[in-house]
Amino acid sequence: QVQVVQSGPEVKKPGASMKVSCKASGYTFTGYYMHWVRQAPGQGLEWVGRINPNSGATNYAQKFQGRVTMTTDTSISTAHMELSRLRSDDTAVYYCAREVDRTAARLLDYWGQGTLVTVSS
Amino acid sequence: DIQMTQSPSSLSASVGDRVTITCRASQNISSHLNWYQQKPGKAPDLLIYAASILQGGVPSRFSGSGSGTDFTLTISTLQPEDFATYYCQQSYSTPRTFGQGTKVEIK
Numbered sequence: 001q002v003q004v005v006q007s008g009p010e011v012k013k014p015g016a017s018m019k020v021s022c023k024a025s026g027y028t029f030t031g032y033y034m035h036w037v038r039q040a041p042g043q044g045l046e047w048v049g050r051i052n053p054n055s056g057a058t059n060y061a062q063k064f065q066g067r068v069t070m071t072t073d074t075s076i077s078t079a080h081m082e083l084s085r086l087r088s089d090d091t092a093v094y095y096c097a098r099e100v101d102r103t104a105a106r107l108l109d110y111w112g113q114g115t116l117v118t119v120s121s
Numbered sequence: 122d123i124q125m126t127q128s129p130s131s132l133s134a135s136v137g138d139r140v141t142i143t144c145r146a147s148q149n150i151s152s153h154l155n156w157y158q159q160k161p162g163k164a165p166d167l168l169i170y171a172a173s174i175l176q177g178g179v180p181s182r183f184s185g186s187g188s189g190t191d192f193t194l195t196i197s198t199l200q201p202e203d204f205a206t207y208y209c210q211q212s213y214s215t216p217r218t219f220g221q222g223t224k225v226e227i228k
Contacts, residue, residue, distance in 0.1 A: 035217065045157075045165065045208055045219040059215040062122070095164055099212075105171035106212040107155050111164035 002026040004096060006112035012119050017084040020115045022096035029077035030054040033099040035108060036070065036081045038092040046092075050099065051079060086119045093117075123147050123211050127220035133228040140196040142223045144209035147190075153213035154192045156185055159222075160205045168207075169194065199225075 007021040022034065036048040049060035051070040058070050069082045079096055094115045097108040124147035134140050144154065152172040157165035167176045169185040172192055182197045196203055204227055209220040 037219075044222040045159075045210075047210075047217045047219060050215065050217070061216045097164075102170065103174075105153065105155075105174070107167055107170040107176075108157075108165075108210075109167050109176070111166075114164055 002098070002110045004098060004110050004112040006094075006096060006115045009116040010118070012086050012117065014087055014119055014121055016086050016119075017082060018086060018090075018117050019080055019082040020094050020096075020117065022079045022081075022112050024077045024079070024098065027098075029072075030074055034070075034072070034079040035097045035099050037095045037097060037108075039095070039114075040089070040092040043092075048081065048094075053079065083117075086117075088119050091117065091119045122216055123150060123214060123218050125209055125211055125218050125220040127207075127209055127223050129223060130221065131224040131226060133226050134199050135228045136199055136201055138199045138228075140199050140203075140225060142194045142207055142209075142225075144187075144192045144194070144220050145190055146192075146211055146213075149189050150211045150213035152188045153211055154185075154187065155210045155212055156183075156194045157208045157210065158203075158205045159208065165208065170212075196225075 003025045005023050030053045033050045035050040051058045053072040072079045097111040100109050126145045154172045156169040159165040173185045184195045186193050206222045206224045208222050
């Protein structure tokens with residue numbers, strides 16, 4: 001069965017970097033984009049970006065350009081998202097989610113459990 | 122970027138009510154519209170994709186409609202487990218944008 005399991009919570013100081021991991025199992029990791037979505041406390045869902053594990057190609061939301069780096073390690077079916085120069089408003093739950101193409105539709109069908117990143121001095 | 126606007130932002134309803142949530146895209150996205158349900162402390166769950174196709178295992182009281190710029194999520198008979206926040210998301214282009222969410226609360 002498909003599973004997506006994320007790394008544990010992190011506490012970071014402003015200006016530091018964070019790296020969240022997302023380990024996939026139960027499917028061909030290179031066959032599906034992996035997306036990253038975040039949710040600040042009490043707020044809605046915000047798309048951060050996506051990566052094609054087969055090619056390494058990425059697309060990032062404009063507001064994160066220059067601060068975010070998405071990578072994959074296909075040998076262990078794991079995706080990583082690194083965010084640098086952290087600010088307090090980066091405090092959020094970060095989710096990874098698999099995107100599947102189904103009859104010309106693209107949808108996020110399996111999500112990780114979320115990783116809380118707290119940025120505080 | 123494509124902007125997604127949901128309405129209402131929140132609503133109060135009773136078990137058994139019919140509930141309708143709307144989502145409007147800032148440009149034509151054909152049928153590239155998905156709906157997710159999120160409960161507190163949990164990751165979102167896919168309900169409907171391609172505007173109207175029910176994800177496997179989702180109860181038939183959920184339905185979606187629309188194309189182009191205007192879309193609707195309907196819950197025909199609200200059940201206790203349906204109290205949650207609902208998000209639309211366009212998958213027409215990147216960045217994949219979400220609506221701001223609609224919180225369905227108990228009346």
